[in-house]
Amino acid sequence: MCGFIGMMTAVNTNYKTTFNCKQSIEAGFIVAFRGGAVLGFVLVGFGLLNLILLLIIYWNLYLPDNPSTNDYLKMLETIAGYGLGGSTVALFGRVGGGIYTKAADVGADLVGKFEQGLDEDSPDNPGTIADNVGDNVGDIAGMGSDLFGSFAEATCAALVVSGTSAEIVSSGALFFPLFLSASGIIVSFFTTFFATNFMSIANAERVGIVIKYQLIISTLLMTPVLYFVTAVGLPYEFHVGNEPDIKTVKYYYCFICAACGLWSGLTIGLFTEYYTSYGDINKDEDNPVRELVKQCESGAAMNLISGLALGFVSTGVPAICIAITIYVSYYLAGMYGIALAALGMLSTLCIGLTIDGYGPISDNAGGLAEMSNIGPEVRKFTDALDAAGNTTAAIGKGFAIGSAALVSLALFGAFVTRAKVIFKGFYS
Numbered sequence: 001m002c003g004f005i006g007m008m009t010a011v012n013t014n015y016k017t018t019f020n021c022k023q024s025i026e027a028g029f030i031v032a033f034r035g036g037a038v039l040g041f042v043l044v045g046f047g048l049l050n051l052i053l054l055l056i057i058y059w060n061l062y063l064p065d066n067p068s069t070n071d072y073l074k075m076l077e078t079i080a081g082y083g084l085g086g087s088t089v090a091l092f093g094r095v096g097g098g099i100y101t102k103a104a105d106v107g108a109d110l111v112g113k114f115e116q117g118l119d120e121d122s123p124d125n126p127g128t129i130a131d132n133v134g135d136n137v138g139d140i141a142g143m144g145s146d147l148f149g150s151f152a153e154a155t156c157a158a159l160v161v162s163g164t165s166a167e168i169v170s171s172g173a174l175f176f177p178l179f180l181s182a183s184g185i186i187v188s189f190f191t192t193f194f195a196t197n198f199m200s201i202a203n204a205e206r207v208g209i210v211i212k213y214q215l216i217i218s219t220l221l222m223t224p225v226l227y228f229v230t231a232v233g234l235p236y237e238f239h240v241g242n243e244p245d246i247k248t249v250k251y252y253y254c255f256i257c258a259a260c261g262l263w264s265g266l267t268i269g270l271f272t273e274y275y276t277s278y279g280d281i282n283k284d285e286d287n288p289v290r291e292l293v294k295q296c297e298s299g300a301a302m303n304l305i306s307g308l309a310l311g312f313v314s315t316g317v318p319a320i321c322i323a324i325t326i327y328v329s330y331y332l333a334g335m336y337g338i339a340l341a342a343l344g345m346l347s348t349l350c351i352g353l354t355i356d357g358y359g360p361i362s363d364n365a366g367g368l369a370e371m372s373n374i375g376p377e378v379r380k381f382t383d384a385l386d387a388a389g390n391t392t393a394a395i396g397k398g399f400a401i402g403s404a405a406l407v408s409l410a411l412f413g414a415f416v417t418r419a420k421v422i423f424k425g426f427y428s
Contacts, residue, residue: 002046002148003093003141006039010140010361014132017365018374021381026201028381029210032365032389036357037192040350041185043144047086047151048181054082055175072174073163077418080160083153083411086145093145101138104130121370132367135360143356143396150403151346155181157410158339161417165336167238176233180258180343183229184222188350191218204384211355211392212273218348219266223259226344230255240336241417247334257329257337261344261406264321265352265399272398275314276391288314318398322405335413342406345399356396359389 013035021028062075108127112118121128158177162168168176194217199210234251241247275288288310295306329337362385369379 040353097142104134184347258344261341359393
């Protein structure tokens with residue numbers, strides 16, 4: 001449902017963005033950004049709603065009148081299937097959609113540019129239609145289903161691990177992971193107002209700046225909210241895990257775990273933006289993308305080698321951030337801390353998906369401008385939006401990969417905790 005709604009919204013927003021670019025670049029940006037926001041809020045909203053409904057149903061089906069901690073744990077075990085279902089759809093949406101997207105994009109360029117000498121998105125190239133459809137399939141439905149699976153799995157892992165704590169169960173803090181995700185929706189809702197109501201898009205350079213500020217603002221707003229949620233939603237001290245590896249956790253330990261994931265997500269997004277942004281076109285500055293452009297002067301070989309090297313280098317800081325997050329979270333709160341770190345990174349998922357959905361919408365707006373011969377001025381605006389959109393799509397992939405690393409470990413932690421597997425000499 002999320003992928004379908006996102007694709008239908010993107011298709012309807014494509015031509016509206018093109019039309020509004022006849023007025024100004026700011027008008028086109030606002031429409032494209034709000035179209036991406038539909039994907040973000042629908043996905044997280046549906047994910048949270050389905051979990052709440054499942055918990056209500058399972059609560060009445062599986063729990064006796066006087067449930068014990070073990071009864072709660074068995075009930076929460078059944079919730080894990082929800083994440084598995086999301087991952088199953090994500091497998092086809094992300095992998096299948098991604099392969100189709102790249103095949104259509106490269107195929108259209110090979111036929112249009114190299115064989116026929118046509119312009120980008122030329123109406124004389126039938127492959128342009130496949131390219132535009134592919135952007136929606138891969139970057140809207142595919143990315144949406146991927147992060148939907150990550151969101152569902154991280155929440156399920158946190159619920160399963162928290163079921164081992166008698167203090168959490170008895171204090172009513174069992175649904176804290178849902179509380180955390182719900183607060184992220186509210187923070188993201190206020191964050192979007194900064195992009196469409198308080199920040200101006202006077203020129204092409206402002207597009208990338210406004211999108212980057214969305215990441216920063218959402219993280220800054222979410223940090224105190226995280227502390228409030230953990231202080232209100234968790235007992236002051238509780239125990240998680242199994243004998244003899246039981247962790248004594250205070251509520252502010254959980255805040256630190258979630259904040260590490262949140263700020264790691266911001267760091268990954270900013271470094272992704274740095275390695276993929278074209279920078280200020282009015283300034284003669286050196287950044288990775290412009291350095292790569294200079295390598296193209298020496299031929300395709302140097303372009304390929306330098307591009308691969310740049311891609312490998314760009315993974316260094318994100319890998320370090322994820323490693324630090326995992327170490328700190330496990331040290332403070334065990335496997336529950338790692339699950340909360342994954343939820344912390346995904347707490348601003350609405351904004352992450354908004355800026356990711358903005359990319360293919362603005363890309364297809366440029367294609368529609370070219371195919372309808374609407375004029376070079378409109379194409380200039382759509383190209384500026386598209387250039388920033390390529391960066392935003394990369395930011396979304398960074399979030400997906402970073403959260404997937406934490407989520408996979410959180411799921412493994414949920415299995416280890418439930419199976420009562422003991423790590424002997426972990427710190428030795």
